[in-house]
Amino acid sequence: MPLYHKLGKIPPKRHTQFRKEDGSLYAEQLFGTIGFDGMYSNLYHEHRPTQVIDIRDQYSVAPKIAKANNLQSYRLRGFQVPAEDDYLDSRKVVLTNSDCNIILSAPKKSLRDYFYKNTDADELIFIHKGSGKLRTFMGNLDFKYGDYLLVPRGMIYQVDFDTEDNRLFIVESYSPIYTPKRYRNWFGQLLEHSPFCERDIRKPQELETFNEQGEFLMKVKKQDEIIEMVYATHPFDVVGYDGYNYPYAFSIHDFEPITGRIHQPPPVHQTFETDTFVVCSFVPRLYDYHPDSIPAPYNHSNIDSDEVLYYVDGDFMSRNDIDAGHISLHPAGIPHGPHPGATERSIGQVKTDELAVMVDTFKPLKVTEEALKIADDTYFQSWLD
Ligand SMILES: [Fe+2]
Numbered sequence: 001m002p003l004y005h006k007l008g009k010i011p012p013k014r015h016t017q018f019r020k021e022d023g024s025l026y027a028e029q030l031f032g033t034i035g036f037d038g039m040y041s042n043l044y045h046e047h048r049p050t051q052v053i054d055i056r057d058q059y060s061v062a063p064k065i066a067k068a069n070n071l072q073s074y075r076l077r078g079f080q081v082p083a084e085d086d087y088l089d090s091r092k093v094v095l096t097n098s099d100c101n102i103i104l105s106a107p108k109k110s111l112r113d114y115f116y117k118n119t120d121a122d123e124l125i126f127i128h129k130g131s132g133k134l135r136t137f138m139g140n141l142d143f144k145y146g147d148y149l150l151v152p153r154g155m156i157y158q159v160d161f162d163t164e165d166n167r168l169f170i171v172e173s174y175s176p177i178y179t180p181k182r183y184r185n186w187f188g189q190l191l192e193h194s195p196f197c198e199r200d201i202r203k204p205q206e207l208e209t210f211n212e213q214g215e216f217l218m219k220v221k222k223q224d225e226i227i228e229m230v231y232a233t234h235p236f237d238v239v240g241y242d243g244y245n246y247p248y249a250f251s252i253h254d255f256e257p258i259t260g261r262i263h264q265p266p267p268v269h270q271t272f273e274t275d276t277f278v279v280c281s282f283v284p285r286l287y288d289y290h291p292d293s294i295p296a297p298y299n300h301s302n303i304d305s306d307e308v309l310y311y312v313d314g315d316f317m318s319r320n321d322i323d324a325g326h327i328s329l330h331p332a333g334i335p336h337g338p339h340p341g342a343t344e345r346s347i348g349q350v351k352t353d354e355l356a357v358m359v360d361t362f363k364p365l366k367v368t369e370e371a372l373k374i375a376d377d378t379y380f381q382s383w384l385d
Contacts, residue, residue, distance in 0.1 A: 002039070002179070002188035003198055007139050008207045008240025014042050031138075031154065031245055033176060041138070041243025046211045047233035053215060054230040062224035063093035063101065067367040071331055075379035076371055078104050078310070079167065079325035087111040087159060088219060088226070091170065094371035095308060095329065097363045099276035102308060103170040104327075104370075111159040114217040114228075115235045121172035121221075123151040124272065124279065126252075126357055128312055128325065130166030134159055137236045138246045139204025146252045146312075146355075148271070150177060152245055156218065156235045167325065169310045171359055175275040195256045196271075202249040210234035252312075252355065257285035262293050266358065276363065277305075282356040284314065287349055296346035299337030305360040306331050314353035318342045320382065328379070332364055340385050 011018035018026045027048045032040030076094055083106035084090040095102040101121070110132070125134075131144040136157040143149055151157060153176075171177075183194035190197045212234040220227045250271075258268040269280035287295040296318045307330040316322045320339040330336040338346070367375075 002184065002244060003201065003203070004242070004244060005203045005246055006240075006242040007204060008044075008209070008238065010042070010044060010240040010242050018044055020046075026239060031241075031243070033152065033245060038176065039244040041241045041245040043138070043238050043241040045233075046209065046237040046239060047213070049233070049235075049237075051232035052229055053232050056228040056230065058225055058227045060225050061088075061221070063096045063366075064369040065096070065366045066369045066372045070329075070364065070367050071333055073331065073334075073336060073380040074327075074329040074367065074371070075322070075376040075382075076104075076327040076329070077323075077325065077374045077376065078169070078327055079323075080374040081106055081370075083108050083164070083166075085109045088116065092370040093368055094327065094374075095306075095365040096368060097361060097365050099174055099274075099363055100359075100361060101170075101172040102359060102365070103168075103172065105166075105168040105170055107159075107161065107166050107168070108164040110161050111157075114219050115156050115158060116219050116221070117154060117156045118151070118172065118221045119154055120223065121174050122153050122177045123149075124171045124173065124177055125149040125151065126169040126310070128167040128169055130161055130163065130168075132159060132161040132166075134247065134249075135208070135236070136204065136247050137238050138241060139207040141202060141204055141247060141249045143249060148250045148252065149247065150250070150272075151247050152176070155247055157247075169357060171277075171279065173274050173276070177272050177274050177279075180270050180273045180278075195258060195268075196250065196254055200250055200254040204246060204248075207238065207240070208236055209239050210236045212237070252281045252283060252357070255281040255283050257283050259286050260288060261290040262288050263295065263297060264288070266360070269358065277359055277361040280358040280360070282309075282354055282358065284351070284353045284355065286351050287346075294343060294347060295349055295352070296338045296343045299335050301335040302330060302332045302360075304332060305362050306365045307336075308359040308361070308365070310357045310359070312355040312357060314355050316354050316356070318346070329365065329367070337383070339382060
């Protein structure tokens, strides 16, 4: 996140002696990205964060591909993904390519028995149902319906859920997830025409420090495998840090829509960018106000990107038979557009209550076996009169 943040105790000068009351040194860690060229933070631990006792199981969690080369539009009924107790077991990759995994997850239990770290990917976790607390070694974030949680790669975390009724839409990205460049000035500050600003970004404010030694299980995700490692010190033993690399939250309800006299294209809804896909937020807004405007989108061809829409809430004007929790996949290479009747239906309407998250990937997505379990196989015919 291009915003400086400081939490807990840190010494006045980096890379200098920072001592505890007993005279011993805190252990400094540079937590950086893109070699030494990306955003980073400097952390101070009670103990050296390198103390591995044991390496136990290593197993694949690679998604099983059902269709590697897909030109079929799909509708996935996301809420049909069964709820599971364990947080990692509950995460089902439904669409994937070499840049990202798109995941549906319905975890019932809090993640407290072990610690989790994704070493390869930033995780963007959208909270569709549920509330709780994301606990990380760089501080905690309360979350609720509508929040995006941005968890940078390498972040050690656990999750508390308030109830067992949780629905998450998650994107794992192998390239860093940033706010859109065109909404930032040369210094990184969000510009006046950005649909959100720094005040909308929630940074960790609560840092819990556990000065404990023992055996602490960490499940580390790397290269589509989970590797179980046992550490000798509690992973949440940071007493303070500063820098630009930390988890944060942003609510989709704080996204201020950009509207116009005629239909505005998807980039006005853009919320996050990476080198390999974009994320857009479709939020309740006034429709176009030209006297002859057509609020429904025109037919359009995704020649360069697969388009994934995750429907959250409201009435989805351009689609027939779409409910909350559904995903539509419109693959690159063929046009799609409003369903029969939707264009006429939209004329004269003044506002929409729709809430949806869109992920447009620049490389084609593969459809997984988990996706086909919840797929409507006839959706591609739904544009016929
Ligand atoms: Fe589209």
